[in-house]
Amino acid sequence: MNDSDVRRETLAVTHGERGQAPAPGVEDVVVPVHLSSTYSVPSIDPDADLETLDPDAGEYLYSRLSNPTRNALEHRLAALEGADHALAFVSGTAAIAATMTAVVRPGDHIVAFEDLYGGTKTMLTRLFADRLNVDVSFVDATDPENVAAAMREETALVWMETPTNPLMHLCDIEAIAAIADEGDAVFGVDNTFLSPQFQTPLSLGADVVVHSTTKYLNGHSDSIGGAVVTDREDVLEELTFLQRVGMGSMLSPFDSYLTLRGIKTLPLRMRQHETNAMEIAEFLDSHEAVTRVLYPGLESHPQHDLAARQQSGFGGVLSFELDTDLDGTAEFLGALREFPLAVSLGGVESLIEHPATMTHSPLSQTERDALGISDSLLRLSVGVEHVDDLRSDLASALSVL
Template identity: 35%
Template sequence: MKEQHLHKDTLVVHEGYEDTEHHGSLTVPLYQTATFSFETASQGEKRFAGAEEGNIYSRLGNPTVRVLEERMTALENGQGTLAFGSGMAAVSAVLVHLTNSGDHILCSRGIYGCTFGLLGIMERKYNIKHDLIRMWNEEEIERAIKPETVCIYVETPINPTMELVDIQAAVNVAKRYGLRVVVDNTFSSPYLQNPLDFGVDFVLHSATKYINGHGDVIGGLLTGNDKEEMESIRMTVQKDFGGIMSPFDAWLLIRGLKTLPVRMERHSSNAEKMIAYLKGQKLVEEIYYPFDRDSSQFAIAQRQMRAGGGIISFTVKGGKEQAQLFMDSLSLIKIAVSLGDAETLIQHPATMTHSAIPEQERLQMGITDSLLRLSVGLEHAEDLIEDMKLAFSVME
């Protein structure tokens, strides 16, 4: 849309779609097709040569997918977006794009378990090394820079410890050393945090989570601050590795995205009520949440986030046995490893999402056997609290 001053609440509903070319359809049409026909052989030649815009083949671009990409570009204040078949496809694409054999990636000390696994593959097979460090300030980041470092890869908030990285500090160091910065923005969504506004080069999402919001799609999104570079990634890494998004998944994500603002507001308000309850529980040892005023990182959260989101991590007394007993004693809250759904979900990172990480490194990340991650859903907060009360009573 031309009205670039529109609020995000409006952009999620309208951006990237004009119904004038789609028979007046109010809803974005689903172009469930693999290929597109050309009016003439000359037109096909021009499109393959890049001399004429238009559809060719859905691995290279699809009208439904394009609406999603344009909408995400607007929401992240970027210059271009690529939609992928999964969040890990987006992670893989940007790291393949940025690195060559012998390079070094500097990472935040807590990252998603599959991202950790990918970095291990890249090191073993392609000699692309990495280090995981705490990134609370510029000095910590700068000390870890090596001559072969090419990019800084950040999760913030970090999964599952909810530790924050100071985005501006990472960007400041990167600019001094000519490095690129990638931020995984899955836990915040573009409604609560926009890393590109701080000078980041790329921001990515597991669209499976808050972008979708309904637990029925696997997808990934990568937004960049350079339009030509994003098109280059589309026509190289994405095209040749083939990690594209299907039109139907894009259509579902467009539908889910329309309610992102109201969902994020409810996730955040419910999370705050849950934290107030958890702080009064004697079996709870620590609570990790960006907008907890008792957190040492509350000031960073206020600088780069609009609200805390729906993820709370906390530790319980008694280690793995008690943590699992608590989970098994819940009824309304479901045991599942995803997040961002309408349903409230809980999982045990040490034995689930981060179980592939060696114990010593996992403990260095702060992922202990006592840690639980709660994805607060859209239910009434009082019902969720009552469910937790019953579970805690079994532990006593």
């Protein structure tokens, strides 16, 4: 069978690992951790190009340039997104920074969703706008017309998250892909919240997809990493230079191994994350101490129909707002037992996060108010524990309000 004929559940378990024998006569079922920092070569090669080393052809020289474990992971990541190429980076932030650096130049323009992860928004303002002379326009991308209106002749990149963090806003990937294509701009989508199990932006017209592999792809809160997936050869060439030479921000062999291992259970985990998240969202939506619940799986979500159209699932992240102030929110958080207060998401364990003082603390109060990130807004990463235990814990903590 061709890769296109193999279903995602099978790709997640085996793709990229088979046929990578570490030595003659040895055929590991699981790719080992190749920790060697350097590799011997048979002879000098005056025509060698370090940026075009082909690990698939056994071209290894130095692990920053290519590594067998990382190569296996990159093949699997590409297959899951339905692409030909993927590059693994040291973090999701590194993957985003490399993608933007690969595409834009001083004097260029970026159109971005106004409701981005705080770290990404800070990168766009403090690095690209303030230091690299790149103009950035933040727009309400829930309406594609706002993206179209912001496009300029010098627009080189359109950058979206969908759903967004933490307000769970969606953008119409197909509609924005058409706008970016008409403007001859690269269209990038951060797909971290849903993973390729529930959304494949390339199939909807995106040019580049990024992930924080730290989250659902790894799934066990024990590895930090990032990935870029694309079929655009021009972008790939720049990204390869940045990963191997320009930034040297490749993922380590051990983190590549951990992510490969985690991806094996991605389809199983994502189904349970979604099942639990839906039940928790419905419970919170009916509770008198909760003023609003933000989860695209709820029919009350203003973009529920869009989510159902462009996603194959609704994911395991939701946000909700308590009918209290900052002190009451802190009291609620202190009463929880099954939801540790922590940043990050996508692990098998449930987590709760307070955006105003954690992920979005780099933003000013004015910026948070404009986005709708109040002191009583909380984000849940719903894990795979028994949902009755999670619901009981939330109910107990809500009773203190």
